[in-house]
Amino acid sequence: MTERLLEVTDLSTHFFTHAGVVKAVNGVSFTLDRDETLGIVGESGSGKTVTAMSLMRLIPDPPGRIVGGTIVHKGRDLLAVSKEEMSDIRGNDIAMIFQDPMTSLNPVFKVGDQIAEVIRRHQGKSKRESWKMAIELLAKVGIPDPDKRADQYPFEFSGGMRQRGMIAMAISCNPDVLVADEPTTALDVTIQAQIMDVIREMQQAYHTGVIMITHDLGVVAQMADKVMVMYGGRTLEDGPVDEVYYNPHQPYTWGLLGSLPRLDENEKQRLTPIEGQPPNLLLLPDGCPFSGRCPYELPVCAGEFPPLEMVGPGHGVHCWIPVAERFKIRAGLPRFRDKAAS
């Protein structure tokens, strides 16, 4: 029996700016089990990072506010707990790795001290004990000479090393949930491969649930068990990775998969881009945020957001196009033509 770690229902986070209300996250729901990896994929402005920040209750208020929904972590609603309780939960139960390893470590403290501080704060260990644990953690995430490295400042670390340091800090209190927000976007591919390896090792060792936020569909295919595709603050499609990659139902998912050049395709195929420009978050339609760019738009699309429709085991989609019609359209798309046969 798998253990449910996180159950997010109808989460909405809005930003109240001078120019108007930005509905950065708009009614998003998902779950995360122990040992499971959820990939949240989307382009800039899709709301994936704000979703992560909402989980941690790190939304700057003002201008932002979580305006609705529940985030239940092992039976407790994180949106109902006090600030003090939340800061106990943060780091201890839910930890986060940020995109930019250059700015997420404090430049004026030694790396070892920064990790030890987390251990002292959450586990009440002594200074000496926590320092020793920090060194062990650095060794675990594959930093050579951890004794020496713990005594150094972030600027003495390379980008990949800093991200390893961040992972060490994140796992220091053995959290149930690890949220990784574009953890390798700032890194080169060979370093990315190393970091993904470390994250997976740590997940196996600690039985963590991982939320991997990324714009890279390759990273999701590599790391995730299930995936949620976001656009303009909404979830448009979600489900097990195989379902979403091989049986996608949402025109936006088709667009994403079709616009990617791929290493494993040997005949040159012209890419099928998604036409138009990314949406203006201040002027999102009430309906499907992809309307306006969607080539198969129906009159109803812009006015009303389509309800969740289950199209396979755990595979949900929001789209007004009737299922039969969707299959027909998809079979005609270059990327899915040959896949339909297999």
Next chain:
Amino acid sequence: MSLLEVRDLKKHFPIKSGVLKRTTGQVYAVDGVSFSIDEGETLGLVGESGCGKSTTGRVLLRLLPATAGQVSFDGLDVMAASRSTIQRLRRDMQIVFQDPYACLNPRRTVKNIIAEPLRIHDIGTEAERKRRVFELLETVGLTAEHAERYPHEFSGGQRQRIGVARALALNPRLIICDEPVSALDVSIQAQMINLLEDLQKELKLTYLFIAHDLSVVKHISTRVAVMYLGKIVEVADSTTLYVKPQHPYTEALLSAVPIPDPRTERERHRLILEGDVPSPANPPSGCVFHPRCPRMQPDPCTKAMPTLNVVGTAGDDHEVACYFPTLYDAAGAAPASV
């Protein structure tokens, strides 16, 4: 004959320190790079950050002075050219930059930005230039209405189109594309790639396509050169390079790229390189890749940098700089290690 020939190009940056700003070292950003590009082809230049790919692009245009080496464009010696010759050369050689936010002057209208090369080269009357700007905007998928607007009114993808329009203004023959799509979201990136491909066909352009994204480079390039720490370690036509890589760095690089296909990903055996890229200010002795190389032998790898040698059958144009390149059997089957 190739349009662009580069022989043993070097660009070293001095490291200055102390009050007297004495030179205390060198950053070997580009250290002996040779390649050629034929008319109408696209040469992809890939590598990780700090490998010298962007510096190479800039030195070719003489936006930075070279430390050593020869560059000839259509038979003309670029490195020895006078100021006026260089200016004429730049009509034929243009560049598209990576950052669509930084490469356009925020205080000038799009019309001014695109017409600037025409003004500098004193081409046409004001009215003719205006007409050319409209024409260029249409070419890159924008409209004449956009001409009077300012860069901040555009999204990243649209700005990159403006950058391309500016590069096209003088009807160049070669465009150096320095990471032109890496700042863009995937859906917009595909628009840009298709645009570059269409323009190449229509205007018979030659591209030097500099990027770190191997999938994009494979898609757009005829041939690909892989750089590591200021040196080219392997060059081949794009299919050969991706199907039969011979340099261990190329293999690791390809293996590190996640493929957006869950089944393929589960079946893949990933080669993970240890450690980080060494500093170009203090490159390792011998082969620059030897500290991270799984095939390293103290002799000869730590002794001397291997030269780029043609491998495989003649006419294959596959060159690799490695003492122990991966060999493929006659059937083209990959060895067990890949």
